[in-house]
Amino acid sequence: MCSIKRNMSHLFRSLLVYNTNIKIRKNISNVVLANSQTEVNSGERKTVTEPLNQDVSDITPYFPDTFNLAAYANKSETLQSLLQLQVNLSKIEKKPHIVNKILKMDFEKDMKQNIFFIKDYIGSENIGKYITKNPLILCEPIDDLQVRINYLQSKKFSNFQINEIVTKNPFWLMFSTERIDKRLGYFQNKFNLIGNEVRELATKQPKLITYSIQHINTNTFVVKEEMGFNEDETKKLLLNTPKIWMINQKSLLERFNYLHNIIKIPHDTLLHCPHVLLCRNFKVKQRHMFLESLGRAQYDPNKENYIPLKALIEKTDSEFCKIYAKCNIHDFNTFLKTL
Amino acid sequence: MVKIKNAALAYKTLNGLICVYKPSCVSVRQVQHTILTNLCRDLNELPDRPLEKRVEIVGATNAPMEVKLLPNYADDPLVCGPRYIEKDFRCSWATHLGLFSSGILLLGINDGTKLTYQLNVARLTRAFKVHGQLGKATDTYFWNGRTMERSTFGHVTRDKIDRIVAHMQAAHQKSMYEVSGLHIDSQTTYDLASQGLIRPANSKLPVVYGIKCVHFDPPNFTLEVQSVNEYEKYLWTLIHDLGVQLKTSAHCTGVQCIRHGKFDLQLALLRKHWKLEHIVDNMDDCRQLLEENENLLRPKTAKLTV
Numbered sequence: 001m002c003s004i005k006r007n008m009s010h011l012f013r014s015l016l017v018y019n020t021n022i023k024i025r026k027n028i029s030n031v032v033l034a035n036s037q038t039e040v041n042s043g044e045r046k047t048v049t050e051p052l053n054q055d056v057s058d059i060t061p062y063f064p065d066t067f068n069l070a071a072y073a074n075k076s077e078t079l080q081s082l083l084q085l086q087v088n089l090s091k092i093e094k095k096p097h098i099v100n101k102i103l104k105m106d107f108e109k110d111m112k113q114n115i116f117f118i119k120d121y122i123g124s125e126n127i128g129k130y131i132t133k134n135p136l137i138l139c140e141p142i143d144d145l146q147v148r149i150n151y152l153q154s155k156k157f158s159n160f161q162i163n164e165i166v167t168k169n170p171f172w173l174m175f176s177t178e179r180i181d182k183r184l185g186y187f188q189n190k191f192n193l194i195g196n197e198v199r200e201l202a203t204k205q206p207k208l209i210t211y212s213i214q215h216i217n218t219n220t221f222v223v224k225e226e227m228g229f230n231e232d233e234t235k236k237l238l239l240n241t242p243k244i245w246m247i248n249q250k251s252l253l254e255r256f257n258y259l260h261n262i263i264k265i266p267h268d269t270l271l272h273c274p275h276v277l278l279c280r281n282f283k284v285k286q287r288h289m290f291l292e293s294l295g296r297a298q299y300d301p302n303k304e305n306y307i308p309l310k311a312l313i314e315k316t317d318s319e320f321c322k323i324y325a326k327c328n329i330h331d332f333n334t335f336l337k338t339l
Numbered sequence: 340m341v342k343i344k345n346a347a348l349a350y351k352t353l354n355g356l357i358c359v360y361k362p363s364c365v366s367v368r369q370v371q372h373t374i375l376t377n378l379c380r381d382l383n384e385l386p387d388r389p390l391e392k393r394v395e396i397v398g399a400t401n402a403p404m405e406v407k408l409l410p411n412y413a414d415d416p417l418v419c420g421p422r423y424i425e426k427d428f429r430c431s432w433a434t435h436l437g438l439f440s441s442g443i444l445l446l447g448i449n450d451g452t453k454l455t456y457q458l459n460v461a462r463l464t465r466a467f468k469v470h471g472q473l474g475k476a477t478d479t480y481f482w483n484g485r486t487m488e489r490s491t492f493g494h495v496t497r498d499k500i501d502r503i504v505a506h507m508q509a510a511h512q513k514s515m516y517e518v519s520g521l522h523i524d525s526q527t528t529y530d531l532a533s534q535g536l537i538r539p540a541n542s543k544l545p546v547v548y549g550i551k552c553v554h555f556d557p558p559n560f561t562l563e564v565q566s567v568n569e570y571e572k573y574l575w576t577l578i579h580d581l582g583v584q585l586k587t588s589a590h591c592t593g594v595q596c597i598r599h600g601k602f603d604l605q606l607a608l609l610r611k612h613w614k615l616e617h618i619v620d621n622m623d624d625c626r627q628l629l630e631e632n633e634n635l636l637r638p639k640t641a642k643l644t645v
Contacts, residue, residue: 055399070419073412074393083417090420282362282610317611337360337604338595339441 069093069103078107085115086128092135101139111138117145118173121166134170144176151177155184156195161203169206183209190220191235205242219245219252227256233271241274255281263288265299269309279313287312287320290335294325346385346422349615353378353428354450355622356458356629360607363441363593367432370444374613375425378448381615382423383416390414433458434465434599437571439481442467442596443607448622454629457636462538462567463600464548464643469591471578473558476588480575484590492587497555503584504550504562507577511547512536518544519641536643538567545569548643550577559592600635601628 066072069089073079079089093099105111114137115127122130131137137145152162165172172180187209188198202209208216223229223244229237237244244252255277259265270276276284291297291307298305311324318329325332343349361370393411398404412418433445433455443465447455473492477484520540521528531537539546547566554561562581564574575591582589597604606628608621629635634644 053401055401057398057400068419070413073415073418074409079418080412083412083415086417089418090416333609336609337607339362 067093069099072103076103078102078105078111081107082111082131085131087135088128088132091132098135102135105138113142114138114140114145117142118166121149121163123163123167126167130167130170134174137170137173140174145173148173148175148177148180151180155199157199157202161199164203165206169210171210172206175210180209183213186213191238192231193235197235197239201239201242204239205246208242208245211246215249216245218249219247222249222253226253227260229267229271233267236271237274240271241278244274244277247278251281252277255279255284258285263297263299265309269299273309276309276313284312286336286339289339290332291325293335294327296325343385343616343619346382346387349382349385349619350423350427352619353448353622355448356433356451356454356625357446357448357618357621358599358602358606358608358625359444359446359613359621360604360609361436361441361444362610363439366438367436367444371430371432371446372425373610374446374618375428375430377613378428378615378618379421379423379425383421387416387422431455434463435570436596437594439483440467440571440594440596442594443599443602443604444596445599445602445625448618451622454636458600459542461600461636461638462542463635464565464567464598465569465596465600466598467564467566467569467574468553468593468595468597469562469564469574469578470593470595471560471562471581471589472592473560473582473585473587473589475590476579476582477590480572480579480591482590482592488588490587492558492585495557495585495587497552499585500552500555500560500581503581504552507581507584508547508550511550514544515539515546515548518546521641531641534642537641538638538643540641542568545573547577563597601632 069079069092073083073089083089092102115131118130118137119127149162149166152165157165175183184198184202187193187201193201220234223234223237224231256270258281259270259276260267288297296305296307298307299309300306301308307324311320314320315323317332321327321329321332357374359370359374361367391411391414392408393413395407395409396404397407416422429447429449429452431447431452433447436442436444445455445458447453472482473495474490475486476488476490478487479485515537516523516528516532518539518541519528519531519537521531521537536548545566545568547564547569549563549565551563552560553563562578564577571594574594578589578591602625606621606624608617638644
């Protein structure tokens with residue numbers, strides 16, 4: 001019984017026009033007014049207990065402001081269709097200004113075209129994730145999107161590359177062609193890249209192109225001045241692991257400091273395995289200290305018992321113990337409890 | 340290892356104490372946060388309950404209306420968000436461990452928060468390994484401080500350290516009677532003191548019960564300290580004082596908690612094991628240990644046990 005009551009309240013709520021709250025309130029006041037007028041005119045009904053012969057299913061109770069989209073989900077077909085595409089509405093609702101825009105739209109009329117457009121580039125299985133990340137793509141005019149794709153084609157990006165870019169960076173298509181052009185130019189000048197390298201970089205890490213320029217400037221400073229890589233090495237690093245430019249400069253320097261000044265790994269070895277700079281410092285630290293306690297921390301390929309640098313970051317702990325440390329995982333765990 | 344069937348059951352079993360190994364340079368709050376987010380992640384991955392249905396009554400009100408059973412979209416995790424979030428858990432620690440200390444940390448989850456309170460009030464002894472280095476004194480007494488003084492330490496031998504450490508221990512034991520909350524001249528105090536060591540009455544002043552030098556390799560050395568109510572900085576000053584008494588200077592290079600009451604390193608969960616199945620296992624182990632040793636939670640006398 002109780003559950004039916006609850007669902008009834010749900011029903012009344014869902015009978016609402018869901019476009020905007022202001023609109024709803026207006027509707028209600030109109031309806032109520034009209035109703036009271038008929039009552040006055042007819043003058044038949046005196047009390048609420050008497051049966052009513054009119055159809056009142058279009059009258060809805062007052063709908064207060066809501067904090068989430070769940071309140072609308074049962075009635076709105078637009079939201080339901082988005083749900084079927086596996087869009088995570090609970091993530092979208094964290095940004096109220098976007099929700100306001102989405103709620104005013106209609107799936108068939110406004111969204112369908114955009115969804116079909118991006119589907120061609122990202123594949124149907126990624127649509128949900130894509131819209132979750134960037135719901136505002138649905139509000140963008142389709143001509144603009146086409147112009148931005150055309151721009152990439154004019155810059156001789158292959159179709160595969162364009163698909164990669166759009167899939168990996170959902171925000172790419174939100175940027176105007178001037179901004180993208182400026183940013184591609186910035187990377188080309190700053191790191192002396194040739195055309196092919198720019199395309200390669202944009203395909204490998206498209207998020208970097210739309211990243212905060214200030215952040216990229218600081219990280220370039222860290223790599224060049226504080227870590228001491230020269231121009232060529234920086235370029236190599238950028239093309240190999242562009243993600244280095246997207247991590248926090250403080251932790252980047254901390255990791256480099258540990259690898260270069262404490263483990264004493266020279267720059268050119270780091271260049272061969274730049275992924276160590278992306279691994280959290282405590283992981284590198286505990287493996288290195290364990291190897292050192294075993295007397296196996298020998299990272300020079302010209303000497304015997306060489307341990308490659310990537311041993312510090314790759315594989316699970318048990319595999320690391322078996323292959324490189326040549327001991328039982330139990331010993332490693334006991335060692336970790338002495339740190 | 341227990342097989343976990345569904346999220347709701349797993350959540351219900353998550354009531355109790357866990358014993359984790361806190362790494363240094365990670366704050367206790369961060370440890371709490373990591374554990375709770377990991378728990379939420381693992382719970383949300385487990386099989387979920389079926390989606391709720393919703394009754395809808397449609398049609399004109401002046402004609403017979405139709406009752407329909409429809410899927411409730413508002414109940415979908417994609418709409419209402421993940422089933423378990425960090426706010427669903429309560430979490431508290433038994434005794435605080437400073438930022439630069441590592442070692443055993445007892446955390447209570449959900450109903451376990453009561454246990455942590457009891458453990459805190461029971462004032463269990465903790466054993467620490469305090470690593471020190473001779474020859475340098477810093478302003479914070481820790482290795483990351485500014486160097487204030489350098490001195491030679493060639494004259495320090497194991498014998499000398501042992502002698503001074505024994506002297507320090509004796510001095511601390513004297514203060515044990517003062518913080519026990521008993522009148523020093525009474526018969527009760529005599530009776531208690533004749534049985535052995537006494538726990539402090541409140542949590543204000545640190546009491547050190549034993550100090551021992553367990554490793555000496557100049558300039559590095561390690562002390563093992565058994566104490567109640569201590570805090571990170573207090574242990575650092577202990578090293579500094581030792582340096583002064585040795586007629587040289589010393590600073591602390593690390594603090595590690597190796598025992599808390601009966602909870603020892605073997606029980607502690609490493610950072611890579613902070614996952615649902617390991618945490619549930621650990622909770623069982625802790626529960627067993629608490630059942631076996633009732634005096635951990637409710638000590639009967641002021642006598643120091645464990």
